[in-house]
Amino acid sequence: MDRACSPLVHVLHPSPNFEPRRGKTQADMLILHYTGMMSAPRAIAWLATPASKVSSHYVIDEQGIITQMVPESARAWHAGVGCWAGETDINSASIGIEIQNPGHDLGYPEFGEAQMKAVIALSQDIVARNAIPATRVLAHSDVSPGRKIDPGEKFDWAGLHACGVGHWVAPAPLDESEIGFGAGDCHPMIAKATSLLAAYGYGIQPSDTLDAKGAAVVRSFQLHFRPARPDGRVDRSTIATLEALLAAA
Numbered sequence: 001m002d003r004a005c006s007p008l009v010h011v012l013h014p015s016p017n018f019e020p021r022r023g024k025t026q027a028d029m030l031i032l033h034y035t036g037m038m039s040a041p042r043a044i045a046w047l048a049t050p051a052s053k054v055s056s057h058y059v060i061d062e063q064g065i066i067t068q069m070v071p072e073s074a075r076a077w078h079a080g081v082g083c084w085a086g087e088t089d090i091n092s093a094s095i096g097i098e099i100q101n102p103g104h105d106l107g108y109p110e111f112g113e114a115q116m117k118a119v120i121a122l123s124q125d126i127v128a129r130n131a132i133p134a135t136r137v138l139a140h141s142d143v144s145p146g147r148k149i150d151p152g153e154k155f156d157w158a159g160l161h162a163c164g165v166g167h168w169v170a171p172a173p174l175d176e177s178e179i180g181f182g183a184g185d186c187h188p189m190i191a192k193a194t195s196l197l198a199a200y201g202y203g204i205q206p207s208d209t210l211d212a213k214g215a216a217v218v219r220s221f222q223l224h225f226r227p228a229r230p231d232g233r234v235d236r237s238t239i240a241t242l243e244a245l246l247a248a249a
């Protein structure tokens, strides 16, 4: 079977920025990004520039046009330094999709319907052909906490899950009056949250004390699974959502 590309691709725009996968012949993770650039043509040009040293298997613009830049069989350079469930070479383990959105620094507009339809269709195709488990369809922010926050809290993970892609449970209700615990705090709830985050796959050491790195992991979790308040603070809703996810994994 040819696993090099998706039949849903509209445009081929090859990037020179790739190499063979290390230690793997096939991806078992799907990583979703936003481009963080003003337009898809600019992002595609950048991802094909040798000096940028970055690339992605796919780019999806606002209209839902899917451009393939690197064959799925190859190691694209989209994730950089990161880890998940003991895996530290995310690029060798994954397929990357860059979704056009200028990102948090440039207004962070909503992801539109046509674009989301294309993201869903391409993701369905990729996870089916590569047998990628639901719990390994992740945000860039999940694998690189503190360094990356894309695709961010506006991305519709619930809608993706409703179409059979990725892992999701309804977030536990947030008590707006609960301040929670942040970086520098020490509390048994922090011990609980950090051990649950580590069990789910996040790169964090269980501890009753939350440092800045730990708070970034909490925020990454919230950006994906509890988007109502991605503040990096441990609260009851965050813990309950984690428990429900692990129970459903």
Ligand SMILES: [Zn+2]
Pocket (backbone or CB within 6 Å): 032, 033, 034, 078, 140, 148, 150
């Ligand atoms: Zn990214």
